[in-house]
Amino acid sequence: GESVGLHLPTLSVQEGDNSIINCAYSNSASDYFIWYKQESGKGPQFIIDIRSNMDKRQGQRVTVLLNKTVKHLSLQIAATQPGDSAVYFCAEIASGTYKYIFGTGTRLKVLA
């Protein structure tokens, strides 16, 4: 079936290093992708999004890359900080459907 999945359930990085969190999707009809950050005890928080007509989009310290050929999405966090420790998950949707598909998440641990 259609699914959104993450390759690494837990990622540990040193403070100051760059982090890369990956996501695979399988629905070719999806044309909009979102990354969320979820801190312990809180709701998912929107980080960045990207449309399928783009390959890359940058935000503040975050970059999302989309490779439609292999149906792969990644979130890059530059100069990872302790406050970046959280669960990150991706979501996909085909525009106009409201049918969101969420991944289970990757836990990012920032080591001091």
Place this chain on the structure above:
Amino acid sequence: NAGVTQTPKFQVLKTGQSMTLQCAQDMNHEYMSWYRQDPGMGLRLIHYSVGAGITDQGEVPNGYNVSRSTTEDFPLRLLSAAPSQTSVYFCASSSGNTIYFGEGSWLTVV
């Protein structure tokens, strides 16, 4: 900016009790939804609504009811709580592609 507001934050219920989780959004979004989040399973859709007066079932609707009398409010009712409904519940809303979540309601059924 309130966004999506859920109440209560925490609740303990006895098996068989009923309760309502409240959700309100102030962004005039047409789409609202309820998800439950369980360890290792990600977000699962319970019920959703694409506008006032319109509701539909999601992936795991059994044991839950919803109504959408106004654009702003989308309450989730547990009819007869069961231990399997112990979970974290998130309300969400959207006007286009980006979906925004509330802070969550932690429910324990004993």
